[in-house]
Amino acid sequence: MLPLIDNDDDSVQKLPFVKSNAIWKSMESMEELLHQRPHFEPLLAVKENEREGLAIGCTVTFMDVVEANRSLKFSDPKSVMEDLQETLLDLERYGFQVGAVRERVMKLL
Structure with a gap:
C-alpha cells in the first residue's frame, strides 16, 4: 500500500515512499514552479x-534537464x-x- 502524502493544496498524493528528508521543502517549491507532481x-x-x-535524485535530474534545456543552442x-x-x-x-x-529539444534537432 502506498503512503498518503498531504500537499499544501489539501489534495492527497500517493507516493511509494514517505517524504522525510528535509531537502523536499526546497525541491517542492521548484516542483510547484515547474508544475510537477511525479508519482x-x-x-x-x-x-x-x-x-x-x-x-530525490530523479527530481534533481529533472531540474538539471530543465536548466540544460534553457541554455541549449542549435550549435550544441x-x-x-x-x-x-x-x-x-x-x-x-x-x-x-x-x-x-x-518539444524544444526536438525543434533544435
Whole structure:
C-alpha cells in the first residue's frame, strides 16, 4: 500500500515512499514552479529504504534537464540533445511532465 502524502493544496498524493528528508521543502517549491507532481510508481520495484533517495535524485535530474534545456543552442552537439531526450523518457516514467522540454529539444534537432 502506498503512503498518503498531504500537499499544501489539501489534495492527497500517493507516493511509494514517505517524504522525510528535509531537502523536499526546497525541491517542492521548484516542483510547484515547474508544475510537477511525479508519482514515482517505478520505485515500487526498489527496496523501500532506497526509494526516497532515488526520488530525490530523479527530481534533481529533472531540474538539471530543465536548466540544460534553457541554455541549449542549435550549435550544441546532437549527442547532447539526444542524451536529453533519453533522460526525458526516463523521467516521464516517474510521472514528470516533459512535453515542453521535449518539444524544444526536438525543434533544435
